[in-house]
Amino acid sequence: MAHSSTASDKDPLYLEAHDDDDERRNLCGTFWKRLGFVGVAVVIGVVSVLGLSIGLGLGLGLRHRDHVKFTTPAIVTVPLQSSPPSNFVLNGLKGQPPQTRVYAFNVSNALGAPDGVVRPMLVVNGMFPGPTIEANQGDRIIINVTNNMDVPTSIHWHGLFQNQTNFYDGTSGITECGIPPGQFLVYKFGRFLTFTFGEFSGTTWWHAPHESYRCAHTFTDYSTQYADGITGALIVHPSEPSPPDFPTWDQDLVVQMNDWYHTFSSQLSAAYLSPFGIDGTAGDEPVPESGTLNGLGQYGQGGNYFNFTLEPNKTYRLRLINSGSFASIRFSIDNHPLTVIEAEGTLVKPYTVSGVTIAVAQRYSVLIHTNQTVQQDGTFWMRANIQTDMFTYVVWGQNTDVRGILRYSTAPNLAAVPVAADDPGPGMSWVGDMDTSLLVPAVVDSPPERTRMYLVVVALENTADGRFLAFMNRTSWEPLSGTTSLLLVREAGLERHNATSFAPVGGSLQDGDQFYVTEDSIQVVDLLINNLDDGDHPFHLHGFRPWV
Known part of the structure; x- marks a missing residue:
């Protein structure tokens, strides 16, 4: 049996969670409940986003320059804002019959000192990292997320396929407008408003949004909340046994x-995206x-x-x-x-x-x-x-x-x-x-022949107003106002395709703002990614297990 702890007798700081059984309405116009994606080794309805905020780091790989950013944080002894050690020891759920597992998330502000330096944080259930979600394939998961902050938020379930449930994917400005302050949303996934873990199994995580957008006609920047602490692990055990001769563990x-x-992420993000940059040089990411x-x-x-x-x-x-x-x-x-x-x-x-x-x-x-x-x-x-x-x-x-x-x-x-x-x-x-x-897959799954191919070109450029932005196919991701990308795709599809629910194949609905690739049938799609920058860039695709 494993045990985990801190090497100290200091008591962690915990905040009491609030639970509520009612479900709030989405406040971003008509809430689209059925997108109908069926993604089996295909790309259907892809919204490609390249956001250059602290969010998911892009790994620019720029050359190191020896100028110094001086900070003088105060070292103060306070209770550590940490998770209970049991949060990192899994419960051995594998082999249990399928069941519904219910979680309550209370998102709030707090003071914490994970590395000994006191700073404002954003936490779930009063701890960092937040609660580990553990489930089996075939389980149904319900998560009641209450927002006790003074800004909107959402929770994204990173890496899950979200087949036919991507309206609950938690990507702010893309699939939802977020949870208003003082309100809550019950994330219920699947055909009967509960989520059944289907094809995905393995190790992933959940986090607050990493995009900026305008919601309800008011600009709300909560693009970097997970950098302040809203994050946790999500583990899905497979229903099938491991391949023959695969190692076992205890x-x-x-x-x-x-x-x-040590600085709140919204301050870092604002400085980073300014014409002067975080340290006087546009494009230098916060360190x-x-x-x-x-x-x-x-x-x-x-x-x-x-x-x-x-x-x-x-x-x-x-x-x-x-x-x-x-x-x-x-x-x-x-x-x-x-x-x-x-x-x-x-x-x-x-x-x-x-x-x-x-x-x-x-x-x-x-x-x-x-x-x-x-x-x-x-x-x-x-x-x-x-x-x-x-x-x-x-x-x-x-x-x-x-x-x-x-x-x-x-x-x-x-x-x-x-x-x-x-x-x-x-x-x-x-x-x-x-x-x-x-790295070689334990079970080799040969890719089918492609039926479509799209070229995706990634570049980083200085704009006319002095900002340093990322571009994908010459679009720089301009947030929408009063709607979401998912709703916009649907409305464009209804208008242009005689009441089908998809935008034009490969279409960009707002040239210069957002780049979309959409499909209205099952296809095998190749994405050819061309990086024009002189640094390396991680690139991840949600909703699928692609071949590389």
Whole structure:
């Protein structure tokens, strides 16, 4: 049995959740209840969005410049805004009969200090990260989200396919207008207003929006709320058994990592999108001060370490999630090789590595074996190293060496801290870091022949007013006013296609504003992505398990 804790006796700060059984109305005009997407290895009704706010970091890969951004945060000892340790130890639901699982989310403002520096945060049920949702394929999930903030919000269920339920996908300005202050929304997915996990299984996460948009004819910028704390893990166990000879494990654990900022994200986003940029140079993304591992980090002399206490001679599955805003994070455990078995919901052939580098929004599962004897005190560092290759300025006092503790239950001192300063590696000189080109699906599914192909061109350019924006097929994602992209697509389809529910195939409904690709029948679509910038860009597609 695994146990988790902080390496401290400080009490976390918890806020009481509010639950309500009534369902609020969507306030964005006519609420479209049936989109009717059936996506089986196809792209149908894709809204492509490229948002250059802190949200999902784009990984520009710009060259490092040695000018310094000075900050002088106060280090204050306060209760840590952290999740209960049990939030990261899964409950072994696999094999239970299908059932309805109900969750209540209370979204609110709070003060917290995940890395020891006090700052305003946005939290769910008074903790960071928020509650882990765990379910089986075939389960139905109902989540009552109450917004106790003074701005709208929504929750996006990252990576789920949302077949015929994408109106509850929680993408602000695209599928909904968000939950007004003081109101609530019951996210009920599926044919009977409950969501049945269908094809997706594996490791994913939920988060607040990362887009800006105008709702109800008033500009509301809540584009970067998840950077302030509204995020949590979402785990779906498969209904089918693993492939033959696939490794087994004794218990599931969640490791959720974030880069971390000491300034509220809306302030950073406004400075970043201004003509002068965050540091006097347009296009330079905000650089984090530190990071967290399962909600805890270290900065200066403050902060704390998250702790897993594990039984020796067991095998544990660690579900790694980068729920950060900008930076990739390299995860490793001293003296323990990692065996990769899952990449974002796809089981892969076991591949042993020394460390795993995870871009923003990515997820991997690794197996570890608690059979190491090199440390006689039975304690080992878990390392979440913030990658700095995309940082364009220096932040004074920055900590990129974020750590947690893996401890064997037989350790003579359960309060001891590991002594190793430098990373000793996995103890196997022939094992290197993960190379994504070597990941092979455990079950090979050959792609069908394509029936359509679309070219998607990504570029970053300076605009006439001095802003530095991202463009996708020469559109820069201008938020809509008083409606959502989903509703606009439907209305355009009704007008142009004799009451069908789709926009013109491949059409862009507002040239220069938003780029849409839509299909009104089952197709096999190739997206050819062309990056014109001189830096690398992660690119993810919601609602499908694509072939690459």
